[in-house]
Every structure is written in structure tokens, then in C-alpha cells.
Amino acid sequence: MKRIDYDVIRETLQTGDVILFKGRHLRDKLLMLFTPYSHVSCVIRMPFQEMTNRVCVIETQFPGAQFRALSGEMAVHGKTYLIRSRLSMRQQDNIRVYLFDAVAKGLPYDVPGLFKSAFRIIPFNKERMYCSALIADALNHVGRLQIVTVPFPGEFPAIMEEEMVEIVL
Numbered sequence: 001m002k003r004i005d006y007d008v009i010r011e012t013l014q015t016g017d018v019i020l021f022k023g024r025h026l027r028d029k030l031l032m033l034f035t036p037y038s039h040v041s042c043v044i045r046m047p048f049q050e051m052t053n054r055v056c057v058i059e060t061q062f063p064g065a066q067f068r069a070l071s072g073e074m075a076v077h078g079k080t081y082l083i084r085s086r087l088s089m090r091q092q093d094n095i096r097v098y099l100f101d102a103v104a105k106g107l108p109y110d111v112p113g114l115f116k117s118a119f120r121i122i123p124f125n126k127e128r129m130y131c132s133a134l135i136a137d138a139l140n141h142v143g144r145l146q147i148v149t150v151p152f153p154g155e156f157p158a159i160m161e162e163e164m165v166e167i168v169l
Helices: 006-012 024-029 070-077 087-104 111-119 131-141 153-160
Strands: 003-005 018-022 039-044 058-063 062-069 077-083 164-169
Touching: 003 070, 006 039, 006 070, 006 164, 018 153, 039 070, 039 087, 039 131, 058 087, 058 111, 058 131, 062 070, 062 087, 062 131, 070 077, 077 153, 087 131, 131 153
Parallel strands: 003 164
Antiparallel strands: 018 039, 018 077, 039 058, 058 062, 077 164
């Protein structure tokens, strides 16, 4: 797998790009018993970020949907991987609105759904979501994916059908 320095790739990251993590904490190790990645988030670029040069992500972690700096999440989670979403500008605008709406509404984290997902029969629950549910649902919303069950983080490389690269801080 190709490895690219974060400072080299950060300017090319686009809204809708998928970020996968291999965390180093106990909860991450437990999740990686079921999937090769412990967490997934979505890149969000904002027009004002051209002045601050900040790349952010929207994700769900306890207690719910959150907007955070990608570099901070990379430092917390550990190994980081990128899958390009290749969204049109309209799709980027739509996914940005959809994900910010989840943050603004305080979409709660779905702890029970996370554990039920091990049985692979989980349809989307719009009232609460864990990380891969939110990102897959957002990509469904803009027409990039067309799936009916929530994927594990480790399924994103296959369902996105794009090359994955490791991002190194």
C-alpha cells in the first residue's frame, strides 16, 4: 500500500473523502476483532478553511456526531488511511449539509447498534448511528453508495471501489 505524508496530501483532500483508522486503544482492539479498521470519518472542507488551511472531519464517537480537525484525530487514533470518494461539487455540497445537520441535531452514538452489527443484520437507524453507519448513510444520501445494511469500517475499501493509501503524520 502506498504511504503519503499528511503535509503532502492535505491540500488534495476533498469533502466526502473517507478516512479509516486503526486505533491503539482497547476499544479499538476489540472492534478490530471484527474488522481491520476501528473507526471511519468523512473529510469536510469549508470555504473559510482556505485562510486557516485546516482539514476537518465529521464522525460519530460517544456521545454523538462531531466536527473535528483531521490532524488531531490522526494523533489520537494512530494509523490513518484515505479512500477518495470522487464526489462532484454538488455531491460535496450535499454531503457537507447532511453531515453538519447530524452534528447540529446532536445525532447520538448508537452503542447498541455497534454491538448488534457483529451479527451483520443491521439496517440503517436514522435516530442514532455509529461511525460507519453515519458515513455510509451520508454517501448513500448523495448517491455515491447504494447499500441497505450498515458496513463495518473494514468494508469501505471494497464498497467504495477505490484505491486506499496510508496517510502518515
